[in-house]
Amino acid sequence: DAGITQSPRHKVTETGTPVTLRCHQTENHRYMYWYRQDPGHGLRLIHYSYGVKDTDKGEVSDGYSVSRSKTEDFLLTLESATSSQTSVYFCAITAQDEQFFGPGTRLTVL
């Protein structure tokens, strides 16, 4: 599993509240990614990072921000959660062209 953990694993929140999801890796990988997975859409890239403080937008970045102040942690923030952000969120790292995924966070926005 490339030492990837995500927290929390489940969260229920209300519309308009801020939410931060954490991805932690233990193997010093440079590249990290946040995806969301929804029925009918598959996995879609939200943001990614190619180093400490180096991040960029993916396909569906609106409403999300990220930060990476340490190699091992990549944070995804929903500044003001909306119901359309109800989804399963996966963090991933790349090692030698393969992506390894975390266990996912199921987020429900009421």
Add this chain to the structure above:
Amino acid sequence: SQKIEQNSEALNIQEGKTATLTCNYTNYSPAYLQWYRQDPGRGPVFLLLIRENEKEKRKERLKVTFDTTLKQSLFHITASQPADSATYLCALPLRGSTLGRLYFGRGTQLTVWP
């Protein structure tokens, strides 16, 4: 961008048969293509990578082909077992990206019945 189509949302086959899943892409030909397996409630798990100059790659009961003329990859599971039941995703890299960015297909849910 890249559009990826996987042949069907669901495929049901009998144990022992060969499952064949299709991944078609529409735009540029990628430098490589990957297949992942995803079980319910879990993250995808990498299975195989095939590069543009490789026609076929095998790993145990798995075989992947890559036809850049047809813009298609076929993923075969021979002697299928109920434990092979899962969703299978194909993925292609973003053109010219050196940052590991991937596009994923929506997946094909495979069910192998005894």
